[in-house]
Structure formats: C-alpha cells, structure tokens
Amino acid sequence: MSKPAFIAGDWGTSRLRLYLCDTAGTVLARGEGEGAAVPDCGARFAAAALPWDKAHGVLPAILSGMVGSTIGWREVPYLKCPARPETIAAAALRFEAAGRAIAILPGLSCRGKTGAPDVMRGEETQILGALRLHSQLAKGRHVFCLPGTHAKWAVVSDGAVTQFQTALSGELYELLRRHSVLVRDGGEVDAQNPAFTLGLDFARSNRKADLLHLLFSARSRVVTGEMAKGDAASYLSGLILGKDIATAQSLLDLTGSVQLICTPALAALYGKALNAYDIESAVIDGDRAALAGLVHAHAEIFS
Amino acid sequence: MSKPAFIAGDWGTSRLRLYLCDTAGTVLARGEGEGAAVPDCGARFAAAALPWDKAHGVLPAILSGMVGSTIGWREVPYLKCPARPETIAAAALRFEAAGRAIAILPGLSCRGKTGAPDVMRGEETQILGALRLHSQLAKGRHVFCLPGTHAKWAVVSDGAVTQFQTALSGELYELLRRHSVLVRDGGEVDAQNPAFTLGLDFARSNRKADLLHLLFSARSRVVTGEMAKGDAASYLSGLILGKDIATAQSLLDLTGSVQLICTPALAALYGKALNAYDIESAVIDGDRAALAGLVHAHAEIFS
The missing domain is CATH 3.30.420.300 (2-keto-3-deoxy-galactonokinase, substrate binding domain)
Known part of the structure; x- marks a missing residue:
C-alpha cells in the first residue's frame, strides 16, 4: 500500500x-x-x-x-x-x-x-x-447538469464556470410524493414506464403552461380512469424532469451533449428525459467527480 | 322566524x-x-x-x-x-x-x-x-378564478361552464412553506410587503422559465443578503401567484374582469396579483356563493 x-x-x-x-x-x-x-x-x-x-x-x-x-x-x-x-x-x-x-x-x-x-x-x-x-x-463550451434535491445547470467555457441556475426538481418531487394527495399510492418511479414518457410529452407539448397548471393532471388522469394509480409517481417524475429540461433549454443553449454528473439512477432518468427533448447526454459518476x-x-x- | x-x-x-x-x-x-x-x-x-x-x-x-x-x-x-x-x-x-x-x-x-x-x-x-x-x-363570457388548495380557473359562456383548469397554487405554497428549507422562518404572507411584489415581478419577467427554475431564488436572495429572511414567505407567495396568473393568461383569454370567488384574505392577494398583470378583478365571497x-x-x- x-x-x-x-x-x-x-x-x-x-x-x-x-x-x-x-x-x-x-x-x-x-x-x-x-x-x-x-x-x-x-x-x-x-x-x-x-x-x-x-x-x-x-x-x-x-x-x-x-x-x-x-x-x-x-x-x-x-x-x-x-x-x-x-x-x-x-x-x-x-x-x-x-x-x-x-x-x-x-x-x-x-x-x-x-x-x-x-x-x-x-x-x-x-x-x-x-x-x-x-x-x-476543459476546452470549449459545455453544459453540465447535476440532478438532485436542488438540481444545478452550469455552463463551463474553456474550463471556467461562467453561469449556472438551480432547479428545485428533486425537492419538489419528494415533497409532492410524500405529502400531496396527487400521487397517493403512486408506485415507484420507473423510466421504462410509459407514464414517465407521458409526463415528459405532456410537459413538452405545454411549453406555455407552468408546472403549477400541469401537476393536477397526475391526479385527474387517475380520477377519470385514464391512468392507473400506480403509474402516478412515474408520470409526476416525467412531468417535473420535462419542465426542468424545457426551461434549461429555453434559458441556456443546450446544443451539443449535456454532461450529467450524478448517481446511475438519476442518470437513467435524466438521460431518457433529455433524449425525449432530442438532447444528447454523457454521464459522469457524481461521487467519482467529487473525489477527483x-x-x-x-x-x-x-x- | x-x-x-x-x-x-x-x-x-x-x-x-x-x-x-x-x-x-x-x-x-x-x-x-x-x-x-x-x-x-x-x-x-x-x-x-x-x-x-x-x-x-x-x-x-x-x-x-x-x-x-x-x-x-x-x-x-x-x-x-x-x-x-x-x-x-x-x-x-x-x-x-x-x-x-x-x-x-x-x-x-x-x-x-x-x-x-x-x-x-x-x-x-x-x-x-x-x-x-x-x-x-349569466350573459356573455366571463372568467372565474376560485383560489385555494387546488385553484380553479373556469370559463363561463352565457351561463354554461365551458372549460376550466386546476392550478396547484395553494397546495404548493403550503408544502414549500411547511417542509422546505426555502422559506424557513420566512415570516407571514403580506400583500403589502414589497417582497410580494418582487415575487410577482420576477415571475412576470421570466415567462419562459418554469417555477421550478425560479423557486430557489426565495433562498438565494436571502443567502446573498438581497432579501430579509422574514420576507421569504411573501416573496414565495408572489412568485406562485404570478406564475398561476401568467399561465391562466396564456391559456385562457383574460380580457375583462376576472371574477374571484374566495375568502377576503385570498381575494386581497389575488386581486393585487391580477392588478400587477393589468387584469381587473371583482370579488364574490366564497361561502356566500356556495350557499346561493x-x-x-x-x-x-x-x-
């Protein structure tokens, strides 16, 4: 040693x-x-x-x-x-x-x-x-996304962090999941669940509507029988990630590949969500990056 | 009797x-x-x-x-x-x-x-x-806003409810207020507090950014010393009401006066918020309307 x-x-x-x-x-x-x-x-x-x-x-x-x-x-x-x-x-x-x-x-x-x-x-x-x-x-312009409780989107130009912004994606999901009637018994989040994609698509097709006006659909789709109760968590996750990415796309220039720094589980969700917005991504393990x-x-x- | x-x-x-x-x-x-x-x-x-x-x-x-x-x-x-x-x-x-x-x-x-x-x-x-x-x-087209846990925006044409949509405004505010680090010790909501107006203005000047990317400002403004801790609740309320109204405005036609059906306290908040978006409003007491x-x-x- x-x-x-x-x-x-x-x-x-x-x-x-x-x-x-x-x-x-x-x-x-x-x-x-x-x-x-x-x-x-x-x-x-x-x-x-x-x-x-x-x-x-x-x-x-x-x-x-x-x-x-x-x-x-x-x-x-x-x-x-x-x-x-x-x-x-x-x-x-x-x-x-x-x-x-x-x-x-x-x-x-x-x-x-x-x-x-x-x-x-x-x-x-x-x-x-x-x-x-x-x-x-460390050369050229790259956008980093660090998903989590408070997700960070950062622009790095020639090795310098020039700008960033925080999205409340992780915290908002957890708050709604734990305390809201929206997704009671809503199952577990699964990027392979079609409800996750439905949430992404719904966010994408409603760029002019704030999440505030879209969230209730996690409940109304269940109440009206359009969606199974156990799919609500995946749907909600898709909705939130979709809005997170749509805003990042409209405020920052996401041309090129987004560098995801996070856990493998979050990388799977964000990777699929970015893909639905026609954005490529690469993954860097979060713990490994912190240590380096x-x-x-x-x-x-x-x- | x-x-x-x-x-x-x-x-x-x-x-x-x-x-x-x-x-x-x-x-x-x-x-x-x-x-x-x-x-x-x-x-x-x-x-x-x-x-x-x-x-x-x-x-x-x-x-x-x-x-x-x-x-x-x-x-x-x-x-x-x-x-x-x-x-x-x-x-x-x-x-x-x-x-x-x-x-x-x-x-x-x-x-x-x-x-x-x-x-x-x-x-x-x-x-x-x-x-x-x-x-x-009961004649012509009118938009009703019923603020609350799940706020409803309804369009009534010649006495018929033709369409409506739900915004999670009240519930989201309560969840963040009670459980998030965003507004810890954030004081009480006060429509007269300049922070309420700051929240409204910030939402209004960021139509392309979802609430997800604006919420963290309730904390970052305090952390960086731009806003007093005790103003965070009023700011958060202004931010949420602003996004609620901005979306209603972009999805529904809010020409004319919005009919607010709610408590006097919510009427004061929404009335001021609508005013900041140059929208007139009239108030109908919620309990009285339900009874009628x-x-x-x-x-x-x-x-």
Whole structure:
C-alpha cells in the first residue's frame, strides 16, 4: 500500500463521504458520516479521522460542500462566477484544527439568466473533478447538469464556470410524493414506464403552461380512469424532469451533449428525459467527480 | 322566524358547513362539521342534523363538494362540460337516508386546454351561486378564478361552464412553506410587503422559465443578503401567484374582469396579483356563493 498523504471530504447537507488518499489521489480507505446540517462538524470530523490519525499520523484535509456554509464548520464566502479551477482552489479557507491543516473549498455565486442571484456549494468541486477526469471538457463550451434535491445547470467555457441556475426538481418531487394527495399510492418511479414518457410529452407539448397548471393532471388522469394509480409517481417524475429540461433549454443553449454528473439512477432518468427533448447526454459518476475535484484541489493547495 | 324548509351543506374535503334555510333560501341557523375525507359521512350528517330534526321535523338536504366523491358519502359521476346550471341540478344524485330526501350535486369534468382531463367538485356550486347573485354574469363570457388548495380557473359562456383548469397554487405554497428549507422562518404572507411584489415581478419577467427554475431564488436572495429572511414567505407567495396568473393568461383569454370567488384574505392577494398583470378583478365571497348555489339547486330539484 502506498503512503497515505491526505484526507478528502465530500461533505453535503445530509452526508459526509471521507477518503484517505495517497499523493496521487488513489483511495486507500473510505469513511462515512452525518451531513453538515448536524451541529459540531469540527468534533465530528476529529472523531471520524481518529483511527487514521492513530495509524498514519495527523494528515491534512481538504473538504467541500455545505461544510463551508453558515450552518457548517466555518463559513467560506461564495466565489463569484466566472470561476476557474485554480481560482476556486486559491479561494479555499485554510485553518488549523487540533494540529491538522484544513482547507474548505468555497461555493460559487452568480447572477442567473433569470436575473436572480444563484448559489452552489459542492457542485463546483464535482465540475472541477469532471474537468480533470475528461480533459476535453476543459476546452470549449459545455453544459453540465447535476440532478438532485436542488438540481444545478452550469455552463463551463474553456474550463471556467461562467453561469449556472438551480432547479428545485428533486425537492419538489419528494415533497409532492410524500405529502400531496396527487400521487397517493403512486408506485415507484420507473423510466421504462410509459407514464414517465407521458409526463415528459405532456410537459413538452405545454411549453406555455407552468408546472403549477400541469401537476393536477397526475391526479385527474387517475380520477377519470385514464391512468392507473400506480403509474402516478412515474408520470409526476416525467412531468417535473420535462419542465426542468424545457426551461434549461429555453434559458441556456443546450446544443451539443449535456454532461450529467450524478448517481446511475438519476442518470437513467435524466438521460431518457433529455433524449425525449432530442438532447444528447454523457454521464459522469457524481461521487467519482467529487473525489477527483478534491484530489485536484489538494494538489493545488498543499503541494 | 320563517319556516325551515331544507338543509344546505357545503361539504369539502376538510370542512362541512351546514345551513338551515327557509324556502326563499334565507339562513335560519348554521352548523359545522368535519370534512368529507373523514369516514362515515352518512352517520355524521345524521348526527349534525339531529337537533334540527327534533325542532322542525326531518327536512330534505342538498349537498355539494367532495361528499359526492369516491371518498365521500355516495359517488356522483362527474358531469361533462359544457354544463349549464339546470343540467347540474338535474344530474344530482337523489336518495333517501333515514327517511330524509337527499340530493348530492355532481362535480364537473372537462378536457383542459393543456390536453389533460380536469375535474372539480364543489366549485361548480359556487359558480352557480355567483351567477344567481350577479345575474349579469349569466350573459356573455366571463372568467372565474376560485383560489385555494387546488385553484380553479373556469370559463363561463352565457351561463354554461365551458372549460376550466386546476392550478396547484395553494397546495404548493403550503408544502414549500411547511417542509422546505426555502422559506424557513420566512415570516407571514403580506400583500403589502414589497417582497410580494418582487415575487410577482420576477415571475412576470421570466415567462419562459418554469417555477421550478425560479423557486430557489426565495433562498438565494436571502443567502446573498438581497432579501430579509422574514420576507421569504411573501416573496414565495408572489412568485406562485404570478406564475398561476401568467399561465391562466396564456391559456385562457383574460380580457375583462376576472371574477374571484374566495375568502377576503385570498381575494386581497389575488386581486393585487391580477392588478400587477393589468387584469381587473371583482370579488364574490366564497361561502356566500356556495350557499346561493345550493339554494338555487334546491329550488330546481325539490320544487
């Protein structure tokens, strides 16, 4: 086994993923922990790293995500777009905690196409990683989509994140699924279910109607017998993803292939949805991208 | 006191409003009860009417709303649009329960402008009542907006409900308010708050962006210091009402005055929102409209 050199931490709101890495970024061991929304990140990090400290000595750590927000460990101000990989690394907040050198990467902010401000924390590290994993993406203009609770659509030009916008797709789906009468007993989401395609098509053929005026169809189609109750979740998912993509298409230029950074499950759903809008996509694993971004930032900061 | 002649019941999902009326429809006494979503409507109605039965004998009852749905007392099939007041009354389900003549009014169904089926239960009775209260609305074309959990926009031509569509405005606002991080500690909705107007304007200036891509601004404006945390609820409300109205405007023709049938509180919000879209509105009290509709239907059915 090569020599452990640093700890990388992908620390979002609800989950911490820890990696013990050698200088080249090879993962030697893994750990998990609670998200940055749980109090006392500092003590929890120390506890999680303790076994590695004992075995290898106290190693420096590079962290990204909500751990750098007001609810996290230490607040790292947002870096304004356009932001290049080296600028992001340079804007890391560096401090020492119990003899350990720590760097927390900043999130990004921008003024969106809608005119409102927008922010991200953690996704910038995944984009950074994607650019390292696929160097051809660091040249020219590419659109990245990072599906999730708060989906991010980001434009990267010659390696710099120039603009992005957030869609509430994941959160809205979960809220409706859990709390609304719309999709009670609505089954599980399945991209192969024709109801998923029906939702996509319905969104696509109603560009002038906001989701607000389309959502009730998840219930009215069931009440009137046009759709089986157990298909409602797939239909709702298609509807929301369709509107997410339709808006991205009208606000950003989606010519070329959209780079999806996410889990395989979300990649299957978004890939099929993008395809229904005649948009090609390529998939980059979300965890792998986050790790690659942290490894890259470590090299920039600590080397 | 004039002679009690019948009982009118406005029986929605979450609430029952009972009225003891004379032949002319004058209210002699009022009662309340749980909504039609609670099991055993029949027994609950009998219990609620018992004091009146003892005082005045068993009187016929006319009911409307979710009491006629599959989860209610007896299912009354939806009546297809276009639907005229007399057709609605004629389609009531009539039966006897414990010696009492009962009529439950049907809901309406239609194929919406979006291409999906749509349904309503209860709102048709309010529209019916509005046409009785304001006879000039029974001639020509008028658009009615019935804000609420599931807001209904209905087109009435020469007294017939020709088409309508449902917007999830009320439910979506409540879901986000209660369960989302977007508007945590977001204050109370206030139509006079400039943040309400900001939400309306933001929706209006982003017609090509779905609400999905605008909602996160309720948080990002606070995170970046552009908006006070306590203004987020008013902002979110403005955003949702704006998108509701913008879609109604693009799918239906809103020329002329929109007839708002609702509570005074919702009338204040929607009136201001419609005004921001340069649309005039008139207000008809929701409870009063429901009662007038029931009284009218009673006369048609039982006289």
